[in-house]
Amino acid sequence: MNLQVKSFEEYQDVYNYSLSEPEKFWAEIAENFLWRKKWDQVLEWNFKEPQIKWFLGAKLNITENCIDRHLDTLGDKPAIIWEPNDPEEDHRILSYKQLHQKVCQFSHVLQNNGVKKGDRICIYMPMVPELAIAVLACARVGAIHSVVFGGFSAQSIADRIVDAECSLVITSDGGFRGNKETPMKSVIDDALVQCRSVKKVIVLTRSRTPVSMLKGRDVWWEDEVRKVETNGLTDFPAVEMDAEDMLFILYTSGSTGKPKGVVHTCGGYMVYTGYTFANVFQYQTGEVHFCTADIGWITGHSYIVYGPLSQGATALMFEGIPTWPDAGRLWNIVQKFKVNILYTAPTAIRSLMGYGDGPVAGKDLSSLTKLGSVGEPINEEAWHWFDDKIGHNKCPIVDTWWQTENGGLMISPIANVTPTKPGYATLPLPGVQPVLVDENGKEIEGNGVSGNLCIKFPWPGMLRTTYGDHERCRTTYFATYQNMYFTGDGCLRDEDGYYRITGRVDDVLNVSGHRIGTAEVENAINMHSDVVESAVVGYPHDIKGQGVYAFVVCPNMHGNDNLTRKDITMTVSRIIGPIAKPDKIQFVSGLPKTRSGKIMRRILRKIAEGDTENLGDTSTLLDPAVVEEIKAGAL
Numbered sequence: 001m002n003l004q005v006k007s008f009e010e011y012q013d014v015y016n017y018s019l020s021e022p023e024k025f026w027a028e029i030a031e032n033f034l035w036r037k038k039w040d041q042v043l044e045w046n047f048k049e050p051q052i053k054w055f056l057g058a059k060l061n062i063t064e065n066c067i068d069r070h071l072d073t074l075g076d077k078p079a080i081i082w083e084p085n086d087p088e089e090d091h092r093i094l095s096y097k098q099l100h101q102k103v104c105q106f107s108h109v110l111q112n113n114g115v116k117k118g119d120r121i122c123i124y125m126p127m128v129p130e131l132a133i134a135v136l137a138c139a140r141v142g143a144i145h146s147v148v149f150g151g152f153s154a155q156s157i158a159d160r161i162v163d164a165e166c167s168l169v170i171t172s173d174g175g176f177r178g179n180k181e182t183p184m185k186s187v188i189d190d191a192l193v194q195c196r197s198v199k200k201v202i203v204l205t206r207s208r209t210p211v212s213m214l215k216g217r218d219v220w221w222e223d224e225v226r227k228v229e230t231n232g233l234t235d236f237p238a239v240e241m242d243a244e245d246m247l248f249i250l251y252t253s254g255s256t257g258k259p260k261g262v263v264h265t266c267g268g269y270m271v272y273t274g275y276t277f278a279n280v281f282q283y284q285t286g287e288v289h290f291c292t293a294d295i296g297w298i299t300g301h302s303y304i305v306y307g308p309l310s311q312g313a314t315a316l317m318f319e320g321i322p323t324w325p326d327a328g329r330l331w332n333i334v335q336k337f338k339v340n341i342l343y344t345a346p347t348a349i350r351s352l353m354g355y356g357d358g359p360v361a362g363k364d365l366s367s368l369t370k371l372g373s374v375g376e377p378i379n380e381e382a383w384h385w386f387d388d389k390i391g392h393n394k395c396p397i398v399d400t401w402w403q404t405e406n407g408g409l410m411i412s413p414i415a416n417v418t419p420t421k422p423g424y425a426t427l428p429l430p431g432v433q434p435v436l437v438d439e440n441g442k443e444i445e446g447n448g449v450s451g452n453l454c455i456k457f458p459w460p461g462m463l464r465t466t467y468g469d470h471e472r473c474r475t476t477y478f479a480t481y482q483n484m485y486f487t488g489d490g491c492l493r494d495e496d497g498y499y500r501i502t503g504r505v506d507d508v509l510n511v512s513g514h515r516i517g518t519a520e521v522e523n524a525i526n527m528h529s530d531v532v533e534s535a536v537v538g539y540p541h542d543i544k545g546q547g548v549y550a551f552v553v554c555p556n557m558h559g560n561d562n563l564t565r566k567d568i569t570m571t572v573s574r575i576i577g578p579i580a581k582p583d584k585i586q587f588v589s590g591l592p593k594t595r596s597g598k599i600m601r602r603i604l605r606k607i608a609e610g611d612t613e614n615l616g617d618t619s620t621l622l623d624p625a626v627v628e629e630i631k632a633g634a635l
């Protein structure tokens with residue numbers, strides 16, 4: 001079966017086929033990929049344990065799909081275009097041949113540093129081509145990568161390294177983003193104080209900021225590659241993997257506890273990302289695909305690295321941020337590289353919208369043919385601005401709903417195929433079976449309804465487990481409703497059967513498209529020495545979508561309010577990372593609790609939203625006076 005559908009009628013036919021014959025459907029899709037050995041069985045599953053296996057018995061290495069199979073036909077075509085943070089610095093282009101060479105060399109480097117199939121490797125790097133090379137080299141040698149986004153603290157990195165027992169870390173001296181420089185190696189050094197499993201650190205030169213290099217543990221990327229070059233080694237035969245072998249771990253926040261290591265496997269993830277990339281973006285050979293995400297998030301894994309490369313696409317990678325040196329940066333990049341597909345986030349769109357039309361004026365955006373949005377619900381105003389000012393009303397916008405756990409796009413328009421509607425992720429992709437359920441887990445049928453979004457049949461890109469704790473995977477995703485995967489999102493299905501995601505229904509915040517657990521932020525705040533307890537909720541934020549609002553009980557503070565706020569913010573920064581910093585901190589004498597001691601977050605959410613009139617039922621409150629005080633002091 002062709003990966004791309006070409007009309008809405010064809011989409012409907014393929015969708016119906018995928019419902020009636022899911023295994024045949026996915027087998028036909030999987031035929032489009034390169035396998036060393038094909039599967040004996042397409043699918044084995046139950047959502048009770050859960051146990052999900054796709055393409056059982058198949059053998060492959062995902063990098064042969066992403067690189068080797070293109071060498072004859074696309075060898076000299078650009079695989080990766082890299083635009084540096086500083087527009088004055090030269091950009092870089094890696095052809096498929098060059099990418100192959102670099103990935104093979106670095107695979108040797110990994111092997112020379114003791115890496116074996118199944119080892120876990122932590123990658124903490126800036127958005128430079130070597131990050132993609134490191135990811136692919138891990139996959140080539142059969143090691144499991146765990147990429148940690150550059151905005152996380154040493155403590156967060158340490159937690160992730162310990163959880164996965166990583167044996168090696170790949171990092172760089174420092175990284176640039178806008179006018180900031182992150183001392184990445186130094187952050188790693190702090191993290192490694194707590195990590196006994198790490199035997200080696202490979203350090204790439206990027207900012208050439210001074211770093212400490214420990215004999216026997218730390219080696220330079222460039223030195224290691226030079227050794228391989230001196231030995232004349234160019235190829236590295238990819239290690240054969242089982243379809244269900246782990247490909248990577250990516251940590252993500254939930255409503256309770258520490259972040260979970262979401263596990264994706266080689267075969268299913270490859271098929272799912274390659275398929276959804278080709279179909280949703282209707283990628284045509286030669287087009288330039290620019291996804292503005294960081295490879296530290298799932299969007300970067302799936303739609304900068306694996307999806308595009310498996311389709312022989314040209315992926316543009318940008319080191320910097322959309323507003324530096326000015327708010328015209330993305331448009332300059334589109335113009336410079338004649339970008340065809342621009343895949344970005346509502347938060348970026350809203351922030352750029354705030355600068356008005358000036359930064360867009362005079363920019364040649366005529367190369368654009370398709371636009372995409374991901375990470376959070378896109379508000380209509382942002383949708384229209386994107387459509388008018390960037391797409392000039394001639395580019396379809398694909399509003400793609402999915403999650404780290406899903407591996408790839410789930411509910412989304414197919415570009416130029418599905419009629420779009422602002423604010424709607426529209427319809428499920430072939431092979432995806434969404435259902436809306438009520439609180440009792442009963443499926444809500446028909447249209448013009450809303451409920452909690454679940455998926456009732458497996459798809460190849462879904463998570464298999466949470467690393468080291470399968471029970472947590474079961475309780476988080478498969479225990480709320482029987483025989484269904486629960487997304488944590490609320491959703492509306494309109495009269496046309498179109499899906500609109502309304503946001504999280506659990507205690508998870510979505511700040512600038514990043515998932516943040518309220519419990520995680522509370523734990524970090526509570527670590528501050530003056531804090532007795534705290535409660536964190538989200539509130540509507542013009543640019544970030546949601547902001548972090550913290551109610552903090554701090555009866556004997558060391559400094560004044562403002563100083564203590566800064567200290568608390570610093571504490572959160574140290575424990576989680578700058579991305580989780582509270583936007584507002586309100587000091588309160590107590591939190592609204594029920595007689596059984598549960599914090600009534602519903603009330604705090606209302607107050608944070610500025611909706612103090614409709615607090616709902618407060619009769620179960622232990623101390624109603626505290627609510628009056630909090631209302632009066634709301635920020």
Ligand code: WT7
Pocket residue numbers: 252298299373374375376377378399400401402403404405425487488489501502503504510513514515
């Ligand atoms: C959560 C997943 C994988 C995408 C990047 C974020 C929200 C994501 C949309 C969208 C409305 C969206 C959901 C989801 N979300 N895309 N198009 N419309 N909401 O990945 O960190 O795993 O977060 O992001 O709430 O559950 P993530």
